[in-house]
Amino acid sequence: MPFILTSRHAAHPDSGRVHAVPSEITPQAVYTNRRQWLREAALLGGGVMTSALPWARAQAQSAPATSATVTRPGKRAALSAVRSAVPGALAVDKLTSYEHITTYNNFYEFGTDKSDPAEYAHTLKTRPWTLSIEGEVGRPLKLGLDDLLKLGAMEERIYRLRCVEGWSMVIPWVGYSLSTLLQRAQPTSRAKFVEFISLADAQQMPGVRSSVLDWPYVEGLRIDEAMHPLTLMAFGLYGEVLPPQNGAPLRLVVPWKYGFKSAKSIVAIRLTEKPRPSSWMQANPREYGYFSNVNPTVDHPRWSQATERRIGEGGLFAPRKPTLMFNGYAAQVGSLYAGMDLRKYY
Numbered sequence: 409m410p411f412i413l414t415s416r417h418a419a420h421p422d423s424g425r426v427h428a429v430p431s432e433i434t435p436q437a438v439y440t441n442r443r444q445w446l447r448e449a450a451l452l453g454g455g456v457m458t459s460a461l462p463w464a465r466a467q468a469q470s471a472p473a474t475s476a477t478v479t480r481p482g483k484r485a486a487l488s489a490v491r492s493a494v495p496g497a498l499a500v501d502k503l504t505s506y507e508h509i510t511t512y513n514n515f516y517e518f519g520t521d522k523s524d525p526a527e528y529a530h531t532l533k534t535r536p537w538t539l540s541i542e543g544e545v546g547r548p549l550k551l552g553l554d555d556l557l558k559l560g561a562m563e564e565r566i567y568r569l570r571c572v573e574g575w576s577m578v579i580p581w582v583g584y585s586l587s588t589l590l591q592r593a594q595p596t597s598r599a600k601f602v603e604f605i606s607l608a609d610a611q612q613m614p615g616v617r618s619s620v621l622d623w624p625y626v627e628g629l630r631i632d633e634a635m636h637p638l639t640l641m642a643f644g645l646y647g648e649v650l651p652p653q654n655g656a657p658l659r660l661v662v663p664w665k666y667g668f669k670s671a672k673s674i675v676a677i678r679l680t681e682k683p684r685p686s687s688w689m690q691a692n693p694r695e696y697g698y699f700s701n702v703n704p705t706v707d708h709p710r711w712s713q714a715t716e717r718r719i720g721e722g723g724l725f726a727p728r729k730p731t732l733m734f735n736g737y738a739a740q741v742g743s744l745y746a747g748m749d750l751r752k753y754y
């Protein structure tokens with residue numbers, strides 16, 4: 409399915425980004441399997457398999473992409489990972505510093521200032537933690553954090569994060585594709601949408617006593633978006649477990665959508681036949697739609713979305729960067745929206 413460029417997109421200076429690099433043209437299954445195999449070979453090290461196949465070892469060693477390279481700058485527990493082989497999962501942009509990623513946050517359950525989550529989220533108790541997967545599934549699940557951490561192979565994914573407010577970061581997440589988790593629950597044929605529900609506990613989260621949003625924080629994706637390999641269940645960043653302000657112990661990351669789609673501190677995932685309006689849609693239906701794909705050609709009613717400010721790069725007066733269609737992930741996700749009017753479905 410080709411991604412249909414409207415004349416509006418074609419006219420935009422960023423439209424040249426709607427292309428694929430060779431690794432992304434290789435059928436994904438082939439590419440992923442090859443990388444997976446190389447990774448397994450690398451993990452086996454001097455074991456039976458590689459000594460039986462000396463060329464395999466040489467190949468594995470010449471593939472530095474198999475182990476994570478981002479070093480730990482914080483003081484939290486390590487969460488080791490391999491470099492992701494999912495096409496598009498390793499942005500080459502300069503990483504935003506750990507300091508900026510963990511002190512400039514949106515997490516309204518802890519207050520509405522950017523500095524509130526870093527200041528107040530230490531009261532969040534992340535163990536024990538249970539995630540429930542429910543609704544249109546053959547096998548409803550209740551999973552504890554230790555089970556969740558073991559459920560899939562942890563990958564390092566370097567994603568751009570674009571907030572609807574017009575700022576962006578580049579974050580090295582650690583986690584695995586949401587599809588790994590959803591498949592365990594065996595979605596039924598009626599599962600068309602997926603809801604993500606964050607914890608809302610006023611004891612631990614002072615912001616939940618305010619009425620800025622209807623709690624719990626709820627977000628949602630169409631099932632094909634949820635199953636896309638780039639959609640990440642994140643447990644860590646910078647090679648460590650998530651700090652509370654970034655949505656510990658597990659949060660969603662959907663890199664081609666505005667940041668608010670990526671719900672933090674999730675306690676339930678519900679598969680449904682019909683979409684449910686998200687917290688932001690309820691708060692302001694005129695300003696926030698269901699899809700919220702990053703799109704430089706569709707402005708927010710109160711500001712332009714054509715450009716963005718990269719946090720940590722030059723401050724308020726630095727030149728703004730052009731915002732990319734689907735946040736630069738058009739080659740990977742554009743086909744999900746083929747034929748859709750992205751002005752109408754914003």
Ligand SMILES: Nc1nc2c(c(=O)[nH]1)N[C@H]1C(S)=C(S)[C@@H](COP(=O)(O)O)O[C@H]1N2
Nearest residue numbers: 513514515516571606625667668670671672
């Ligand atoms: N539960 C919950 N999830 C949330 C939010 C929130 O307020 N509550 N804010 C969203 C917004 S607006 C953004 S930009 C990202 C910010 O993620 P970060 O602080 O890890 O960069 O989280 C999103 N997820």
Ligand SMILES: [Mo]
Nearest residue numbers: 571572667668
């Ligand atoms: Mo945001």
